[in-house]
Amino acid sequence: MSEAIRLEDVSKSFGEYEAVKDVSLTIEKGEFFSLLGPSGCGKTTTLRMLAGFEIPTEGRILLEGEPVEDVPPYERNVNMVFQSYALFEHLDVADNVAFGLKRKKVAKDEIRKRVEESLELVSLADRAKSHTNELSGGEKQRVALARALVNEPAVLLLDEPLGALDLKLRRQMQVELKQIQREVGITFVYVTHDQEEALAMSDRIAVMSDGEVVQCGVPEEVYEHPAEAFVAGFIGVSNLMEGIVQGKDKVKLASGQSVKAPLPEGCDKGEKVQLSVRPEKITLDDFERGMVTLEGTVAERVYQGVNTQVTISLGDGASVVALEQQTYRASADDRWEPGAKVKLGWHPDHCLVLR
Amino acid sequence: MRADYWTRFLIPPGVWLLALFAFPLMLVLALSLGYVDDLGRAVYGTDWSNYAEAFNPTYLPVLIRSVGYAAATVALCLLIGYPIAYYIARFGGRYRYALIAALVVPFFVNYLVRTYAWVALLSDEGLVNNFLVNLGLTDRGIQMINTPWAVIGGLTYGYLIFMILPVYASLERMSPSVIEAGKDLYGRPFRTFLHVTLPQTKQGILAGSVLVFLPAVGDFVSAQLLGGPDTYMVGNLIQDQFFAANNWPFGAALTVVMMLFLSIWMIGYLRSASRDARGAAI
Ligand SMILES: Nc1ncnc2c1ncn2[C@@H]1O[C@H](COP(=O)(O)OP(=O)(O)OP(=O)(O)O)[C@@H](O)[C@H]1O
Ligand SMILES: [Mg+2]
Numbered sequence: 279m280s281e282a283i284r285l286e287d288v289s290k291s292f293g294e295y296e297a298v299k300d301v302s303l304t305i306e307k308g309e310f311f312s313l314l315g316p317s318g319c320g321k322t323t324t325l326r327m328l329a330g331f332e333i334p335t336e337g338r339i340l341l342e343g344e345p346v347e348d349v350p351p352y353e354r355n356v357n358m359v360f361q362s363y364a365l366f367e368h369l370d371v372a373d374n375v376a377f378g379l380k381r382k383k384v385a386k387d388e389i390r391k392r393v394e395e396s397l398e399l400v401s402l403a404d405r406a407k408s409h410t411n412e413l414s415g416g417e418k419q420r421v422a423l424a425r426a427l428v429n430e431p432a433v434l435l436l437d438e439p440l441g442a443l444d445l446k447l448r449r450q451m452q453v454e455l456k457q458i459q460r461e462v463g464i465t466f467v468y469v470t471h472d473q474e475e476a477l478a479m480s481d482r483i484a485v486m487s488d489g490e491v492v493q494c495g496v497p498e499e500v501y502e503h504p505a506e507a508f509v510a511g512f513i514g515v516s517n518l519m520e521g522i523v524q525g526k527d528k529v530k531l532a533s534g535q536s537v538k539a540p541l542p543e544g545c546d547k548g549e550k551v552q553l554s555v556r557p558e559k560i561t562l563d564d565f566e567r568g569m570v571t572l573e574g575t576v577a578e579r580v581y582q583g584v585n586t587q588v589t590i591s592l593g594d595g596a597s598v599v600a601l602e603q604q605t606y607r608a609s610a611d612d613r614w615e616p617g618a619k620v621k622l623g624w625h626p627d628h629c630l631v632l633r
Numbered sequence: 634m635r636a637d638y639w640t641r642f643l644i645p646p647g648v649w650l651l652a653l654f655a656f657p658l659m660l661v662l663a664l665s666l667g668y669v670d671d672l673g674r675a676v677y678g679t680d681w682s683n684y685a686e687a688f689n690p691t692y693l694p695v696l697i698r699s700v701g702y703a704a705a706t707v708a709l710c711l712l713i714g715y716p717i718a719y720y721i722a723r724f725g726g727r728y729r730y731a732l733i734a735a736l737v738v739p740f741f742v743n744y745l746v747r748t749y750a751w752v753a754l755l756s757d758e759g760l761v762n763n764f765l766v767n768l769g770l771t772d773r774g775i776q777m778i779n780t781p782w783a784v785i786g787g788l789t790y791g792y793l794i795f796m797i798l799p800v801y802a803s804l805e806r807m808s809p810s811v812i813e814a815g816k817d818l819y820g821r822p823f824r825t826f827l828h829v830t831l832p833q834t835k836q837g838i839l840a841g842s843v844l845v846f847l848p849a850v851g852d853f854v855s856a857q858l859l860g861g862p863d864t865y866m867v868g869n870l871i872q873d874q875f876f877a878a879n880n881w882p883f884g885a886a887l888t889v890v891m892m893l894f895l896s897i898w899m900i901g902y903l904r905s906a907s908r909d910a911r912g913a914a915i
Contacts, residue, residue, distance in 0.1 A: 364814040378818035
C-alpha cells in the first residue's frame with residue numbers, strides 16, 4: 279500500500295490558542311481512517327487543514343507525496359462532506375451532484391453518466407430531479423456524499439456526517455457508508471466523537487485529546503491496549519482503579535487489596551499507577567486458575583437483555599463495572615442482589631497498568 | 634371557535650387599513666373622474682376625459698424616462714449595495730450590527746434635506762466645482778447638476794439602504810459552509826460567488842430591487858432639486874398637477890394610471906423572477 283496523506287508535525291494556532299499541536303500521521307490509500315476525540319480536541323481543524331480551509335501554522339501536509347499546505351481547496355484533489363450537509367438549495371439533486379464536475383469542465387455526456395452512477399451508488403437514482411428541501415436528513419446526507427464522491431477525489435473527508443441523524447438511521451448509514459467505501463476504494467478520513475462508530479467502521483483510529491494525537495492504531499489495539507488513561511477512559515467503560523506499585527508485577531489498590539498485574543517497562547516501586555480492566559473481562563463468582571480475585575459489594579444491577587451490568591463497590595469509594603453475559607446456564611434475576619457480597623476476578627493479562 | 638378567537642386580532646389592522654389606505658384610495662379614484670370648475674375648485678363627477686388626457690402621447694417620454702431612471706437606480710444600488718452588504722455579512726464579525734446601524738443612521742435624516750446637501754455639493758458654484766477650480770483642473774467648473782446623472786445619483790443615494798438591508802439579510806441567512814462547499818467542489822472564488830452565493834441570495838436581490846424601484850419611479854424630489862426640464866419625471870408631473878396647475882382631478886388620474894401600470898409590471902416581474910429562481914439550473 280502507498281500513502282494517501284502524510285502530516286508532518288502539523289500545528290495550527292488561532293491567535294494565542296493552539297488548536298492542533300504537532301500532529302504527525304500517515305494515512306494509507308484506500309484506508310478508512312477515523313479521527314476520534316471529545317468536543318474541542320481539534321478534529322475539525324485537522325480535517326479543515328486537509329481540505330485547505332485552514333493553513334497550518336507549522337508543519338507539512340503531503341497529499342499523495344505532494345506538499346499541499348498552501349494549495350487552495352479548489353485546487354486540491356480532496357472533497358469534503360460537511361456535517362450540516364451544505365447542499366446548494368437553489369439546485370436540484372442532480373445539479374448538486376454535478377456541481378464539481380461542471381467546475382472542472384468535464385464533458386456534458388460524461389457528467390450525466392457519472393451523476394447517474396453516483397446517485398445509483400447512494401440509492402437516490404429516483405430522486406435526481408427532487409428539490410433539496412424535499413429530502414429527509416438521511417437523503418440529504420447521501421446527496422452530500424454523492425456530490426463529493428462523483429469527483430473521484432484522492433481522499434474523502436467526512437466531518438461527523440451522521441451527527442444530525444437519529445440513532446437508528448445512524449446505525450443504518452454506518453453500514454451503508456462502510457459498504458460504499460469498500461465499493462469505491464477511496465481513502466476516507468472520518469471525524470467523529472462517537473467511539474462505537476469509530477470502532478465499528480474504521481481500519482485505523484487516531485485518538486485526539488487537546489489538539490494532540492495520543493494514540494493511533496487499529497480498533498482492537500486502541501480498545502484492548504490503550505496507551506494512556508485518557509484513551510482507556512474515552513473508549514468504552516474502562517474501570518480505572520488507583521494503585522501503587524508494590525514490587526515486581528504487584529500493585530496495591532487504593533481500596534487495600536494487592537493484585538498481580540503486568541507492569542510496563544521502567545515502573546518503580548512506590549509509583550502511582552492506574553489499573554484498567556474492561557467490564558466484559560470481569561467475571562463474578564465463577565473463576566478460572568490464575569485469576570486475580572477480589573471481594574466487593576453489589577451496588578447496582580442493570581438488566582440490559584443480552585447482558586447484565588453490575589456495579590460493584592470495592593470499599594473506599596472505588597467501584598468497578600462488570601458486564602455479565604446471560605447464558606443458557608444462568609439468567610440474571612436470581613443473581614447479584616444489590617447489597618450482596620460478591621467475588622470478582624479477572625486474568626492478569628486483561629489488566630492494563632497505566633501511568 | 635378557535636378561528637373566531639384569532640380572527641378578532643385582525644380587526645384593528647383591518648380598520649386601520651380601511652381608514653388610512655382604502656378610503657384615501659377611493660377618494661383618489663373618485664377625484665380622478667372629476668373636473669375643475671370655473672373657480673378652479675375640484676368637483677367630483679363621472680368624467681373620463683382625465684384618463685384620455687393621461688394617455689396623451691406627450692407624456693410618454695416622461696413615463697419612459699421615469700422607468701429608465703428607476704431601472705438605472707436599481708442597477709447602481711445593486712452594484713454599490715451588494716459588495717457593502719457582502720463585506721459586512723461575511724467579514725464584519727462582531728461589528729456587523731454596528732456597521733449596519735452606521736449605514737442606517739444617515740437615512741434618519743429627511744430625504745429632502747439629504748438631497749439639498751447634494752445640491753450644495755454639485756451645483757455650478759458648489760463645493761466640488763470650487764475645489765476643482767482652485768486646483769486648477771478646470772477654469773469654469775463642470776456642469777453636474779441638471780443632468781440625468783445627477784438625478785440618478787440622487788435617487789441611488791436616497792434609496793441605497795433599501796437594497797443593502799434585504800441583501801444583507803439574505804447573505805446573513807446563508808451558511809458559510811455552503812460557500813466552502815462551493816470552493817471544495819473546485820469553484821474558484823469568482824465562480825463560487827457566481828454559482829453559489831449569488832443564486833442563494835436571489836430573494837434578497839429581488840426584494841431590494843422592488844423596494845428601490847417603486848419609490849424611485851415615483852420620486853419627484855431628486856429630479857426637482859438635482860435635475861432640470863430635461864429630467865422631468867412622472868412624480869414631477871403629478872406633483873405639478875396638485876401644486877402648480879391646480880388640476881387635482883388630472884393629477885389623480887395620472888396617479889391611478891401610474892399605480893395600475895406599476896402593479897401589473899411588478900406582479901409580472903416578481904412571478905417570472907421567482908419562477909427563474911426555482912427553475913435555475915446553473
Ligand atoms: N476559526 C477559529 N478561531 C478561533 N478558534 C477556533 C477556530 N476554529 C476552531 N477554534 C478552536 O479550536 C479548538 C478545536 O476546534 P475544532 O473545531 O477542531 O474541535 P472539534 O474536535 O472538531 O470539536 P467538535 O467535536 O465540538 O466539533 C476549539 O477550542 C475551537 O474553539
Ligand atoms: Mg468538529
